[in-house]
Amino acid sequence: MKKRLLLINPISSRKISSFNFTPPVSLGVIAALTPQGWDINIVDENIEAINDYNFDLVGITTSTMFINRAYELATVFRERSIPVVMGGCHASAMPNEALQYSDAVVVGDAENVWHSLLDDFENNKLKGIYCNHGSNFDFVSPDMSFFRNKYFLNAIETSRGCHNNCSFCVTRRYRKDYKRKPVDMVIDELKCAESSFVFFIDNNFYGNDDEYLIGLFEEIIKQNIKKSWLTGVSVDFFKNRDLIKLASRSGMKMIFVGFEVDTKISLKDINKKNVFDTDDLFNEYKKIIRSCHKNNVLVISNFMIGLENDTEERILKRVETFKKLNTEICSGVILTPFPNTYIYQKLIKEDRLLYTNFPKDWSKYHYTKSLFKHNNIENKRIEELGIICRDSFNQSMMSFFKALFITKSINGIVLYYYYCTHFANYKNTFIENLLKVYYFFGRVKQREKSN
Ligand code: SF4
Secondary structure, eight states: OOEEEEEEEOOOSSSOOSOBSSOOHHHHHHHHHSOTTEEEEEEETTTOOOOOOOOSEEEEEEOSTTHHHHHHHHHHHHHTTOOEEEEEHHHHHSHHHHHTSSSEEEEEOSTTTHHHHHHHHHTTOOOSEEEEOSSOSOOOOOOGGGGTTTBSSEEEOOEEEOSOOOTTOSGGGSOOSEEEOOHHHHHHHHHHOSSSEEEEOOSOSOTTOHHHHHHHHHHHHHTTOOOEEEEEEOGGGGGSHHHHHHHHHTTEEEEEEEEEOSSHHHHHHTTOOOTTOOSOHHHHHHHHHHHHHHTTOEEEEEEEEOOTTOOHHHHHHHHHHHHHHOOSEEEEEEOOOOTTSHHHHHHHHTTOBSOOOTTGGGGGOSSSSOOBOOSSSOHHHHHHHHHHHHHTOOOOHHHHHHHHHHHOOHHHHHHHHHHHHHHSOOOOHHHHHHHHHHHHHHHHHHHHHHO
């Protein structure tokens, strides 16, 4: 009889919805790595509840914000004598903590350790921590069959890691290099994607690798793959102005640009590179936004407040600067020292973290709380400034007209609307109904064609 494996993405919001933006691709990768003799189930708690507890082994992916739910689930299964394995961001950063709630922890990429972990499980000899630092693994394409018809878009990885080293970023904490998935694999995954919309979910899609991206974009165009896609890049993507043109031709509709701050001095505060080596970041950002718009691409920007050397004056100026940049979506968040990042280690060393009753206090690590003794501002005031940031950037009907004008594409607007619904709490029944009608006729047309 086949052994039964359950893979869980713990719930990340209070309500279960029938639709989610992206599938938990890492669980699809684990499913693809698991040998034939296993019966695999995947439950994304954000869209369905767990109602079967009859498994031989359970795997849980983790993030810091929702780690307490992951530990709660692990406890439920272990009380039934079912071994639990944890992996993902938080477990990789805090493996010893995760091991208190599980029987094994995968640190970093699972590709090279999953088979030996399963062997150890079958021999009743799980070893605790399974570690794969670095890039000595081959990518596998995730098994997406578990996610059919449940998500708005397909998520595809083209890389892991990042070439930069920002002090707040979780990307570099367990891998120091950058690894690319071969273009052919990405193209195959794009062809198999059931949705017309794709999210390249890399930490940094750019990766200082113009050649790879040009090859990928040209292949998408050559093979006539009609997907509307979005991704996130570091600012240095725009050093080569041709990339955005080619990206747009291959279907890019939206881009998340990690601007983070507005001055050279604040960039230094977070160890972020000033790729254009200019004091006039505002105009440099403006040029980037203009080149995106010229190529029919919408821009999502973000910025951070509560950096170690921030003053109230600097923060208010930053909010004004980002308002003037006027990107289609903008969010301002409070610097959050996620575990094992450079900033976290520094604050621990200086004994400045305010909430250290872990794991309970990990639930406070969600971008809206000021979590360490600040050099210049009261913590309560930073949180009030955080609310000012959030309230300064809202979507409206006008934003949609502007977005339509920029993208000149219904798919661009659909992507924009669902992104706003999911990440910016925006809902508009009128737009939603229009989009439903558009898609209803689209499907009818498609059915007629295939008959
Ligand atoms: S550029 Fe982005 S992904 Fe890379 S280290 Fe900085 S924040 Fe992280």
